[in-house]
Amino acid sequence: MCVAKSSAHFCGEQKNAKKDEYQALLDEALKCTAKNPNQSNVCACANDSSAFGLDKAQKDDLQEYLPKKDLDTKAQQSDSTYKQNEVIPSPNTRAKHTLLLIYENDSNFDPHIDKYYTAGISLKFYSKDLQKPTNKGFYTFMHAISAPTFFPKALSRYLGEEADFATSFGVSLSQEMYAPKDRFSNPPPKSDHPYGGFLYTSIMLQNRFKYILEQFEVALGIVGKAALAKQAQDTIHEARNVKKLAGWDTQLQNEGIFNLYYRASFSIPQVYEKSKHIVDIMPQVSFAAGNAKSHAQANLIARVGYNLSANSLMPHINSGFVSTLPNRYGFSIEGYVGLGIRAVVRNIFLQGNSFSPRKDIEIYNGVGEFIFGVSLNYKRFFLSYSAITRTKEFVSQDMPTTFGSILLGVSF
The missing domain is CATH 2.40.128.140 (Outer membrane protein)
Structure with missing residues (x-):
């Protein structure tokens, strides 16, 4: 059973990960989030820039996978449910023209x-x-x-x-x-x-x-x-x-x-x-x-x-x-x-x-x-x-x- 990682747990792993592994960690967390929307809290981690040993460009790229609307609000409501009509971004999407x-x-x-x-x-x-x-x-x-x-x-x-x-x-x-x-x-x-x-x-x-x-x-x-x-x-x-x-x-x-x-x-x-x-x-x-x-x-x-x-x-x-x-x-x-x-x-x-x-x-x-x-x-x-x-x-x-x-x- 897939269990969504908490913000702290996910960020802790992220901080210790090599830079080229953050993609895999994010993919795993987003998949868990898709199965467990009531435990969606990936945004909290992504919004905490201090958690990443990444440069600015990599942080910007990471943000492309996440909802841009009300990030701060969602970070504070880590155990809340996404709005019913909102589609959780898939890690296999392009976010730019x-x-x-x-x-x-x-x-x-x-x-x-x-x-x-x-x-x-x-x-x-x-x-x-x-x-x-x-x-x-x-x-x-x-x-x-x-x-x-x-x-x-x-x-x-x-x-x-x-x-x-x-x-x-x-x-x-x-x-x-x-x-x-x-x-x-x-x-x-x-x-x-x-x-x-x-x-x-x-x-x-x-x-x-x-x-x-x-x-x-x-x-x-x-x-x-x-x-x-x-x-x-x-x-x-x-x-x-x-x-x-x-x-x-x-x-x-x-x-x-x-x-x-x-x-x-x-x-x-x-x-x-x-x-x-x-x-x-x-x-x-x-x-x-x-x-x-x-x-x-x-x-x-x-x-x-x-x-x-x-x-x-x-x-x-x-x-x-x-x-x-x-x-x-x-x-x-x-x-x-x-x-x-x-x-x-x-x-x-x-x-x-x-x-x-x-x-x-x-x-x-x-x-x-x-x-x-x-x-x-x-x-x-x-x-x-x-x-x-x-x-x-x-x-x-x-x-x-x-x-x-x-x-x-x-x-x-």
Whole structure:
């Protein structure tokens, strides 16, 4: 039986703990609090700054896990019950909004290559986790429309989760650019990759348990000249003093895009917990359906590092790997590798527009992806680099595609 620690007992353990152990102690106390709300007194300890051998930044991070409202009052009422409509924060939540800038380019991996998926750029906003009083309209709405789809709370608790799932959302504005191998012929060979641009915005809803991550995303955009890919690529080439591509007037025709995505990722608790958050093994599945991309993908990711968040991988623009931001605060660093197998139904950037498809390119219905990279999180700041290789996607393709993805981010 879990018994909530008293303020004095918890603080006493905390004072004698190493700095990198305060997270585990807090997690344990919060789980007890969730089971025994009438003995909730963790706030009293967190509010007593003298109890911690921590610096100011670590204390601030610790406070993010705790209710910010009426801390002093709750500290004095250590044996009182939380208000009925108040959700106790889970240790697996993010308490800050985050803004990310992602830039992908094949030249980020090899400066001598410029073909197929040649570049992508995205500005992404991730909300903090919305674990708030459930009688407030917006949070109730978010919880309702993003309730777990295939993996209900019963499964999450079977894997060891004690608290309710946390809901968050993301909004992004992105652009992707595609070009043939023969960049300076106009028109390029019919068997080569078509020119294409994709400009779109997307809205993503996310449920995070301790060991399960679930995402649902809607993307709305346009392909063709209206996507402004030629102008964007010309700007990049001018800045790098590189020759411009010749055949952009042969690109895909303008077509509105509506695409849906569902993704799920799992951390194996026996690995993650027993390794003291140093190793994380993540099986994943992802699905896309729409007039731009339709496919299903299965992945396996292995991560090794310090202070790992379960089920996190720095986001990308154009891959089938399931990704989200870490939710453990302070300092973390990691390296990761992963494999993915994709079953492809449709790819507008190879097969052409929906109502005027290309007959000259035969796609492969089975495609593989490989990823490796490193990422760093220090307080509010994020930095990552990863390289993603995709096997041949069409029969006349001369070699696999590899591109580098660079991410910069800040939480606020």
